[in-house]
Amino acid sequence: MIFEQIELGPMANYVYLIGDENSRECTLVDPGWEAEAILAVLRQREVRLASILVTHNHFDHVGAIGELLKAADVPVYAHKNDASALIKTAGGNLRPVSGGEKTNIGKIEISFLHTPGHTAGSQCLLVAGRILTGDTLFIDGCGRVDLPTSDPEAMAGSLRKISELSSETIVWPGHNYAPAASDTVGRQLRSNAYLSAARKNLADFMRLVGA
16 A cells, blocks of 8 residues: 655645555545646656545645646545535536445545534545544644534534544544554553543543634
């Protein structure tokens, strides 16, 4: 499997490239900035773009989609609760999901996990012992819950879902907001106050996020 974390843009966003080494098909997760730089990486890796996956609809996670679709006519998967904001950009390429579905890149299976809280349609992606968390879970933090369609109580529930995954699952967040680029769920349960509080005590979590 090809798996690459690429930092782009002025908000320290991570774009993820996931590909099948045999078929050379790939998907991009949250291409928010610098479409030309992303296309250059695809050419360098000699992979063919087969889809785009969106963790949520904020501009810094979707801003490059329009340009990428000019280069490759591929489906764009977003949760149905966030999909309306992408209709103008993705049009007929948009594929709304509800959570629980799977998609494949070559022989690689990727699962959609609905994790509302940061937005109503925030979702995480599960692939080969990894979880790509977008702005739901950061290394030693979590996404904001004071934005349109945010919901702090829903965020606590979503973080509980993540906390119940195998402790060895590797967390790959949507921004470079910490010294480490990734971490395991097990270590985050020990070091991330938001994840720990969401799992143990809703009132403590709500106090942490100021709700």
